[in-house]
Amino acid sequence: MRGFLRRRLLWSSLLVAASITVASMSGAVAGATARAAYLSGWLLFGIMVLLTGYNWFKKIPYLPLGRSEVWLEFHLYAGVFTGVLFLLHVRFRLPTGWFEAVLAGLYALVMLSGVLGIIISRGWPKRLTARGGEVPFERIPIVSRQLREQAEALALNSVAEAKSATIAEFYTRRLHGFFAGPQNLFSHLFEIRLPLNALLDDLDDLNRFLDEPERKVVEQLVVLVRQKDGLDYQRALQLTLRLWLFVHIPVTYSLMLWAIAHIVLVYGFSAGAR
Numbered sequence: 001m002r003g004f005l006r007r008r009l010l011w012s013s014l015l016v017a018a019s020i021t022v023a024s025m026s027g028a029v030a031g032a033t034a035r036a037a038y039l040s041g042w043l044l045f046g047i048m049v050l051l052t053g054y055n056w057f058k059k060i061p062y063l064p065l066g067r068s069e070v071w072l073e074f075h076l077y078a079g080v081f082t083g084v085l086f087l088l089h090v091r092f093r094l095p096t097g098w099f100e101a102v103l104a105g106l107y108a109l110v111m112l113s114g115v116l117g118i119i120i121s122r123g124w125p126k127r128l129t130a131r132g133g134e135v136p137f138e139r140i141p142i143v144s145r146q147l148r149e150q151a152e153a154l155a156l157n158s159v160a161e162a163k164s165a166t167i168a169e170f171y172t173r174r175l176h177g178f179f180a181g182p183q184n185l186f187s188h189l190f191e192i193r194l195p196l197n198a199l200l201d202d203l204d205d206l207n208r209f210l211d212e213p214e215r216k217v218v219e220q221l222v223v224l225v226r227q228k229d230g231l232d233y234q235r236a237l238q239l240t241l242r243l244w245l246f247v248h249i250p251v252t253y254s255l256m257l258w259a260i261a262h263i264v265l266v267y268g269f270s271a272g273a274r
Contacts, residue, residue, distance in 0.1 A: 011077045019084045026088045037089060041266075044085040045259055047078055052252055079114050103262055106255040113248040120244055124237045127191075131230060137238045144231055148179040151224045158217045162210075167217055170206055174199065175221070179228060188236035196229045 022043070026036050054075045086107055095101040128134045135143060155171035158164070177183075184195045203222055207215050 007073060011073055015077050015081055018081055022085060022088060037091075040085055040089040041263075044082055044089055045263065047082055047085070048256065048259065051075055051078055051082070052256055076114075076118060079111070083111060099262070099265075103255075103258050106251060106258055109251045110248065110255050113244060113251060117244050117248055120240055124241050128234065128237055131233060134238070135231065135234045137235070137242070140231055140235050140238075144179075144182075144228065147224050147228050147231070151175060151179050151221060151228075154217055154220055154224075158214060162214045162217075164214065166206070166209065167214060167221075170202075171221075174202055175225070178225070182235055183232050184229075185232075185236045185239075188233045189240065196225075199225060 022040070026040060054071055090100075090104070095104045125134075151171065155168045155175070158167040178199065184192075187193070187195050200222065203218055203225070207218055210218065
């Protein structure tokens with residue numbers, strides 16, 4: 001823990017020092033607007049190239065590039081530093097044309113998806129562990145189907161055993177959709193338990209109209225409902241852990257291509273203006 005705090009303090013200090021340095025340099029050449037824009041632009045582009053390369057570095061484990069943990073920390077803090085450079089580069093103004101708007105929008109998407117990735121990659125594994133471990137993502141549909149089959153069997157058997165269709169009708173009306181597929185994605189992401197509590201309350205209300213054998217069936221259904229809800233929780237968190245990279249990486253490459261086009265246009269126009 002101390003080592004982690006020490007590294008965080010070191011990276012934070014480097015971030016503050018680098019931000020103050022580039023802000024001071026930008027202020028020193030404020031009179032030469034074009035020069036300041038070129039300097040901040042090339043520094044921003046260079047760091048973006050390095051950050052984009054992080055994804056490739058991870059795929060080449062045999063190269064002596066240092067620990068992946070250090071590269072990840074550099075990626076996070078350097079990503080924040082690009083925000084400082086970006087604001088200095090655009091001189092804290094909104095984009096004025098469609099090309100600049102697209103470029104700024106892509107940068108904002110990369111930054112936001114990166115921040116979201118930090119929250120997900122750091123917080124989600126802890127949440128999964130707190131809820132009793134992690135079910136392999138590929139097994140979730142299999143386990144879900146098993147739970148649905150058990151719940152359906154309980155509902156159907158209750159008709160013959162209790163000589164009543166009360167539980168079967170409740171299952172059709174209230175539980176069939178719940179067991180049919182993944183439920184409450186956003187509720188699970190934000191730790192909202194209202195949908196589960198509402199379902200459990202309905203099962204509790206149903207108990208008041210049942211005899212003792214039927215209540216035992218409902219107790220088993222409650223167990224299955226909780227297990228299914230936990231499985232949906234696992235799926236929601238694991239799915240976002242997998243999907244955020246499918247947003248962050250393509251948008252990053254789009255930003256790089258747009259930035260290269262920006263550089264070509266800037267130097268093309270500057271050459272034509274001479």
